Amino acid sequence: MGLVYRVVQLFFRLRCRVRIEGSEHIPVQGGVVLVSNHISVFDTVLLPYSVLATQGLQIVWAPAKAELFTTRLLGCVLTSLGAFPVRRGQHDRPAMRRMMAHMRTEKMMLFPEGTRSPDGRLQSGKRTVGKLIYAARPVVVPVAIVGTERILPHVWSLFQGRVPVTIRYGKPLELQPYYALLDTKETAVAIVQEVMGAIASLLYNAPPSVVTSPVAYRRPRSRGMCDGSSNV
Numbered sequence: 001m002g003l004v005y006r007v008v009q010l011f012f013r014l015r016c017r018v019r020i021e022g023s024e025h026i027p028v029q030g031g032v033v034l035v036s037n038h039i040s041v042f043d044t045v046l047l048p049y050s051v052l053a054t055q056g057l058q059i060v061w062a063p064a065k066a067e068l069f070t071t072r073l074l075g076c077v078l079t080s081l082g083a084f085p086v087r088r089g090q091h092d093r094p095a096m097r098r099m100m101a102h103m104r105t106e107k108m109m110l111f112p113e114g115t116r117s118p119d120g121r122l123q124s125g126k127r128t129v130g131k132l133i134y135a136a137r138p139v140v141v142p143v144a145i146v147g148t149e150r151i152l153p154h155v156w157s158l159f160q161g162r163v164p165v166t167i168r169y170g171k172p173l174e175l176q177p178y179y180a181l182l183d184t185k186e187t188a189v190a191i192v193q194e195v196m197g198a199i200a201s202l203l204y205n206a207p208p209s210v211v212t213s214p215v216a217y218r219r220p221r222s223r224g225m226c227d228g229s230s231n232v
């Protein structure tokens with residue numbers, strides 16, 4: 001893993017100007033889920049890289065679409081960083097059980113949108129993510145990634161400079177009131193709405209519009225931004 005991390009670190013330093021904000025919000029111990037927007041294939045590498053760069057070598061588990069593992073080099077890098085394949089569009093029960101186990105005891109990242117955004121804008125979150133969070137009850141840390149969609153066009157150019165990329169961590173979400181509710185579709189939807197609202201707040205530096213929820217409890221979203229930053 002150390003070698004792969006050094007290679008990834010070298011790539012980001014040569015091709016990007018990576019800024020990490022709010023890393024103090026990431027708990028040191030496990031039982032943590034990092035939930036982020038998804039705009040580029042590089043997000044799957046950048047997010048664990050940012051954790052390793054600020055907290056030292058460790059595994060950040062990540063479900064990733066099985067198609068990414070068909071390329072040997074990319075598959076090797078992803079596996080070394082903690083990614084494991086998930087068959088999208090199917091009831092991949094072994095992968096779901098693995099996600100639940102990691103969410104309860106270790107660090108794992110999730111892209112609640114389920115796939116990359118086609119236009120860079122934040123999409124709706126998947127209800128399954130809310131259901132997983134309700135069942136596992138980890139610490140949930142929202143994350144916003146900005147700029148990774150520009151990395152690939154710059155990879156083969158030596159004259160366009162380094163791409164500015166920012167990864168921003170917010171404070172852990174207060175989801176306990178939702179856990180007191182019944183395990184229903186409405187509860188799962190409310191949880192994922194809370195998650196997506198927190199990501200939107202980090203992305204756009206403003207509180208999102210409140211979405212009316214069918215469940216009984218709805219907490220006002222935090223307006224605060226994360227403090228602290230570092231360049232790696």
